[in-house]
Amino acid sequence: MTAAKTPPGLLLPGTQVRLSLDISETANPDHFTFAARPAAKEPDRSWDIRGDVYRTEHGLKVKRIEVGTEPAGTAEVTGTLMRQIPIGTILDYVRGRVSATLAEDLPDIPAAAMAVSAGRTVMTDGFLRDVALSYLRETAPGEPQGATRRLAEAYGRPEQTIRTWIARARKEGWLGPSTRGRAGAEPGPKLRAE
CATH class of the missing domain: 1.10.10 (Arc Repressor Mutant, subunit A)
Known part of the structure; x- marks a missing residue:
């Protein structure tokens, strides 16, 4: 697989989330990382998320998620905030980008x-x-x-x-x-x- 990187600040379709995704050949070619944040900086949506996706025998799986909020913002990491983060959409996009590098x-x-x-x-x-x-x-x-x-x-x-x-x-x-x-x-x- 060739190295690929999405443009900075790619807006995921159907969401208000910008995603940057680094797909590169590493020591483990079955490991991908991502970072995402809301498209608009609003006090109650000032979060960012980073994580790792690994290929398993059952397909790509999110193995690590790190959620943070801006220190000066009013947002806190709560259950409500976690439900607002579209993990499924992010994983679908990672899956699609991995696949698209072969089919381009x-x-x-x-x-x-x-x-x-x-x-x-x-x-x-x-x-x-x-x-x-x-x-x-x-x-x-x-x-x-x-x-x-x-x-x-x-x-x-x-x-x-x-x-x-x-x-x-x-x-x-x-x-x-x-x-x-x-x-x-x-x-x-x-x-x-x-």
């Missing part, structure tokens, strides 16, 4: 879609790799919902067939585990090894 140079139409003929598709490693990369590209940060629908259109197959291919790509190690109720994935061990 993909063409708009997956190469596998051009090679798929009518009838039963042979699930070769090359095909599953292309399905995985296409899925990572379609679920990257900033992409709209409906990745499966877009892939179904590109491949000329029903959405259920695309879901089956994605599940097979996961089973064969091209995609990492999914997060229940959320679209997207992270690269599987076979993609990370490339």
